[in-house]
Amino acid sequence: MSTAASPHHTERATPGAGPDAPSTPAGPAVPPGGVAGPPAEARMGIGFARLVAVELRKMVDTRAGAAFHLVVVALTVAAVVLAVVFEGPSTFDTIRRVAQLPLALFLPLLGVLVAAGEWTHRSAMVTFALEPRRHRIVFAKIVAVVLVTLAYVLLLWALSAAGALASGPSAGAWEVEPAVLAGSTAALVIDVLCGFALGLVLASGALGILAYFLLPIVLQIATLWGPTERIVPWIAIERTLAPVVEGATLTALEWQRIGTSVGLWVVLLTALGLWLTARREAK
Amino acid sequence: MIEVENLSKHYGALRAVDDVSFVARPGRVTGFLGPNGAGKSTAMRAMVGLTRPTSGSTRILGARYAELRNPGRVVGLLLDAGAVHAGRTGRESLRVDASTLGLSASRVDEVLDLVGLTPSEAKRRVGGYSLGMKQRLGLARAFLGEPEVLVLDEPANGLDPQGIHWMRGRLRTFADRGGTVLLSSHLLHEVEVVADDIVVIGRGRIVAQGTKADLVGAGGALVRARDPRALADALAAAGLTARDEGGAVRVDATPEQVGVAAAAAGVVLLELREATGSGLEEAFLQLTTATDRTTDRSMDPTGAVA
Numbered sequence A: 001m002s003t004a005a006s007p008h009h010t011e012r013a014t015p016g017a018g019p020d021a022p023s024t025p026a027g028p029a030v031p032p033g034g035v036a037g038p039p040a041e042a043r044m045g046i047g048f049a050r051l052v053a054v055e056l057r058k059m060v061d062t063r064a065g066a067a068f069h070l071v072v073v074a075l076t077v078a079a080v081v082l083a084v085v086f087e088g089p090s091t092f093d094t095i096r097r098v099a100q101l102p103l104a105l106f107l108p109l110l111g112v113l114v115a116a117g118e119w120t121h122r123s124a125m126v127t128f129a130l131e132p133r134r135h136r137i138v139f140a141k142i143v144a145v146v147l148v149t150l151a152y153v154l155l156l157w158a159l160s161a162a163g164a165l166a167s168g169p170s171a172g173a174w175e176v177e178p179a180v181l182a183g184s185t186a187a188l189v190i191d192v193l194c195g196f197a198l199g200l201v202l203a204s205g206a207l208g209i210l211a212y213f214l215l216p217i218v219l220q221i222a223t224l225w226g227p228t229e230r231i232v233p234w235i236a237i238e239r240t241l242a243p244v245v246e247g248a249t250l251t252a253l254e255w256q257r258i259g260t261s262v263g264l265w266v267v268l269l270t271a272l273g274l275w276l277t278a279r280r281e282a283k
Numbered sequence B: 001m002i003e004v005e006n007l008s009k010h011y012g013a014l015r016a017v018d019d020v021s022f023v024a025r026p027g028r029v030t031g032f033l034g035p036n037g038a039g040k041s042t043a044m045r046a047m048v049g050l051t052r053p054t055s056g057s058t059r060i061l062g063a064r065y066a067e068l069r070n071p072g073r074v075v076g077l078l079l080d081a082g083a084v085h086a087g088r089t090g091r092e093s094l095r096v097d098a099s100t101l102g103l104s105a106s107r108v109d110e111v112l113d114l115v116g117l118t119p120s121e122a123k124r125r126v127g128g129y130s131l132g133m134k135q136r137l138g139l140a141r142a143f144l145g146e147p148e149v150l151v152l153d154e155p156a157n158g159l160d161p162q163g164i165h166w167m168r169g170r171l172r173t174f175a176d177r178g179g180t181v182l183l184s185s186h187l188l189h190e191v192e193v194v195a196d197d198i199v200v201i202g203r204g205r206i207v208a209q210g211t212k213a214d215l216v217g218a219g220g221a222l223v224r225a226r227d228p229r230a231l232a233d234a235l236a237a238a239g240l241t242a243r244d245e246g247g248a249v250r251v252d253a254t255p256e257q258v259g260v261a262a263a264a265a266g267v268v269l270l271e272l273r274e275a276t277g278s279g280l281e282e283a284f285l286q287l288t289t290a291t292d293r294t295t296d297r298s299m300d301p302t303g304a305v306a
């Protein structure tokens, strides 16, 4: 064994003698193995907010996780700077459109990685032992990933505003339609949730990312083939969401197509993922 | 208390765990003994729902594991010390669990200290840990929630002799204070040293179970007398079967029965003891041979110490 651990063997025996008991002296009066059943805190359960906080923490407490977020922040800052420097007089919204590209590219991958993480990194055994109701972990991850996405959107807006200020006074610098902001944010969140659903179903970061990039390509190719040509406009998310991103007033047909595509790639896929997660063997 | 009832897990045609029932009682260490591939790990995963059992159920303190609202405060698990995110530091890995359980960060430092991971080791990423360090981290995790029940799959794996010694003492204390301990091993010696009750599994089925005393008793008594012929007569008169084993005689009876028989016949004994160790080993080999995959499995009891 490692020599590093051995010098402490003697230390361990003495000061560690206190918590030797299955429950600390200060702990509940229930004796270990007593007939009283599980202690009170054990019966109370784990609050959902706590699960969300833990999932948020797990996104940034590894080197890879921290690096991922640094890269996304750096690219967003870089995009804002480039937009200001090369676009001449920039408005808030022109900067935002450019700087949202790194988010649109990377955050769905975050969705995939977070959903698949327990299986990719073998932590499922511990996570699902502490919370056997696995769907609660999945929902906590969904909430966490949406919160992070919204935080990035706020950062994006703040940086875009700073960029607009820095590029000097120009006509209509602050003109932006609320519907555009809301629509592009909603589209981003939906993309992230779609990535999450793919990661959840495939239980693999690599496969999930591959699927996320292949999906639009496959659907594009499908438009070339008669029988699927008419289906694609209903299920290709980036097509159905295009009017949303532009803040357009949606027709009934457009709403139906959005409902169909989101229902398929987010709702159905997540439901399938939940079903699979509950059955998957953690080992 | 862990009550396993008719637990089965089939992988296609393979019955990895086949109708396993036993009880691990509070205040006792229960050893789950079986050769490689016997189904120990699968059974333990099935007990806590990490693997969906094909049939059967497990009750822990009277409840199904999934019914426990904060199971980490009731059951301490070490099922696979390697199943940890390699990118987290040892301490962070435990802190994540501590916050899930609703425990403070100071509890993490307590258990790290307990298992002998130094602060500088705890700051390193788990990916760089040695086997024994991962095992210590796993043990720290098992103790984290101050559980009443411990389920440990091969807890001695990778520990140095001192670490093993410490762990045994720990489990003994834990059980003596009323806790329930279930630990698995493929090494007879490991189980023999620490367990009060033993459940032997082979090819997914329970082959034997009972107290250690019962199973050791199966090894019989070893006795030596000044007059071997007189002893043989005395044993025969008492209806005990015996066979010669290079100077000593092995009797299929408890030392007490042998002593009583010898005293009744006035035979002078030079040595009388329970045929421990080798007796249980023989029992284990006997019990598992029937379900063993190989005829020539090495079960070296000296190898068990390391």
Ligand SMILES: Nc1ncnc2c1ncn2[C@@H]1O[C@H](COP(=O)(O)OP(=O)(O)OP(=O)(O)O)[C@@H](O)[C@H]1O
Pocket (backbone or CB within 6 Å): A281, B011, B014, B016, B034, B035, B036, B037, B038, B039, B040, B041, B042, B043, B185, B186
């Ligand atoms: N996911 C799985 N799919 C198919 N077979 C499996 C699976 N998991 C375990 N098995 C099989 O189940 C049997 C029992 O395996 P298990 O890991 O429970 O044995 P074990 O008693 O823990 O052995 P060891 O002492 O080597 O740890 C083995 O034959 C193994 O190959």
Ligand SMILES: [Mg+2]
Pocket (backbone or CB within 6 Å): B040, B041, B042, B153
């Ligand atoms: Mg095993």
